[in-house]
Amino acid sequence: MLLIILNIFCAGLHASDLPLTLDYYKSTCPTVLEIVKSEMECAVLSDPRNAALILRLHFHDCFVQGCDGSVLLDDTITLQGEKKAPINFHALKGFRIIDRIKNKLESECPGIVSCADLLTVAARDAVILVGGPYWDVPLGRKDSKTANYDLVSTNLPTANEGLLSIITKFLYQGLSAEDMVALSGAHTIGMARCVNFRGRIYGDFETTATMNPISETYLSKLRSICPAAPATKADNNESALDYVTPNLFDNSYYHILLQGDGLINSDQELYSSVFGLETKQLVQKYAENGIAFFEKFAESMVKMGNIINPDTYVDGEVRKNCRFVNT
Numbered sequence: 001m002l003l004i005i006l007n008i009f010c011a012g013l014h015a016s017d018l019p020l021t022l023d024y025y026k027s028t029c030p031t032v033l034e035i036v037k038s039e040m041e042c043a044v045l046s047d048p049r050n051a052a053l054i055l056r057l058h059f060h061d062c063f064v065q066g067c068d069g070s071v072l073l074d075d076t077i078t079l080q081g082e083k084k085a086p087i088n089f090h091a092l093k094g095f096r097i098i099d100r101i102k103n104k105l106e107s108e109c110p111g112i113v114s115c116a117d118l119l120t121v122a123a124r125d126a127v128i129l130v131g132g133p134y135w136d137v138p139l140g141r142k143d144s145k146t147a148n149y150d151l152v153s154t155n156l157p158t159a160n161e162g163l164l165s166i167i168t169k170f171l172y173q174g175l176s177a178e179d180m181v182a183l184s185g186a187h188t189i190g191m192a193r194c195v196n197f198r199g200r201i202y203g204d205f206e207t208t209a210t211m212n213p214i215s216e217t218y219l220s221k222l223r224s225i226c227p228a229a230p231a232t233k234a235d236n237n238e239s240a241l242d243y244v245t246p247n248l249f250d251n252s253y254y255h256i257l258l259q260g261d262g263l264i265n266s267d268q269e270l271y272s273s274v275f276g277l278e279t280k281q282l283v284q285k286y287a288e289n290g291i292a293f294f295e296k297f298a299e300s301m302v303k304m305g306n307i308i309n310p311d312t313y314v315d316g317e318v319r320k321n322c323r324f325v326n327t
């Protein structure tokens with residue numbers, strides 16, 4: 001029975017079927033990890049927000065036809081990219097950081113390192129550079145020759161989506177509810193736009209929050225950044241997902257959920273949803289035990305990074321420019 005359920009939900013092949021290995025570039029590009037790391041150091045040093053941008057890019061890559069660099073493709077006459085899909089438009093950045101890393105890699109070992117691998121390693125380094133855990137990254141992904149605009153809306157969860165629907169989207173990728181709660185801890189860094197939290201701050205924020213002086217002040221600040229009307233003007237105004245330590249990868253995101261102060265609906269649902277018995281316990285666990293959070297986050301990031309696009313196994317390539325399929 002369990003196997004049948006897994007088969008229904010599995011979106012594609014997983015790493016165990018495929019030759020992802022830790023030393024994939026050992027002889028062909030031995031400096032790959034150093035190059036990505038030093039470029040990410042520059043990027044995050046110049047602005048810690050860059051860590052969040054790259055981490056989110058990786059997530060949005062992996063949930064749409066696997067971790068295949070599809071999110072990096074620009075629109076052309078013959079290809080509709082994923083960048084302008086509603087959830088991604090105005091919301092994904094960091095592409096120039098990827099270009100810079102790719103240029104370095106192409107001058108060091110031309111035609112060897114895929115954009116999908118580059119992005120996976122860059123996301124790992126991003127997390128470390130803002131104080132998060134380390135994990136080894138299996139390598140050997142190939143880049144897709146296609147993107148899928150429609151799958152962005154189908155596969156990626158949104159800020160106002162219910163808990164059960166979000167869990168279903170993770171199960172579809174072969175990730176459990178526990179993976180989902182740990183991976184949501186990525187919201188310990190980065191920003192969200194008003195359009196994604198307006199419903200929350202004029203909705204049930206006051207119901208979930210304890211409304212002590214700190215959350216009172218926080219809520220009124222959020223409302224000044226993100227007025228209820230006229231709606232569109234402030235849509236792109238931003239606020240940190242973790243208002244306590246916005247640039248540090250720690251477990252304070254879970255503390256914020258315990259207080260009921262989560263910025264977007266989907267975050268607070270992990271703790272406050274009536275369907276969230278299991279997720280609530282996990283939020284409590286990760287709030288109490290930062291090490292348990294780091295361990296599970298690292299494990300789940302490897303799992304997410306191993307979602308493979310089976311097409312790339314047959315017909316993938318190593319792009320020369322991450323924005324375009326090779327000619």
Ligand code: HEM
Nearest residue numbers: 052055056059091157158159183186190191192193196266
């Ligand atoms: C569990 C379901 C998830 C939902 C519903 C969700 C939703 C969102 C939303 C609405 C934003 C704000 C985007 C904007 O306003 O422009 C955001 C930002 C972010 N998300 Fe998620 N997310 C989820 C899971 C994840 C996962 C699994 C990761 C990575 C492992 C991740 C990493 C990030 C990061 C780093 C940011 C900040 C980006 C920035 O600073 O621009 N999220 N997410």
Ligand SMILES: *[C@@H]1O[C@H](CO)[C@@H](O)[C@H](O)[C@H]1NC(C)=O
Nearest residue numbers: 224225226227233234235237
């Ligand atoms: C955007 O946020 C700032 C505060 O950071 C606020 O002063 C401004 O009024 C907001 N923009 C709009 C259009 O409401």
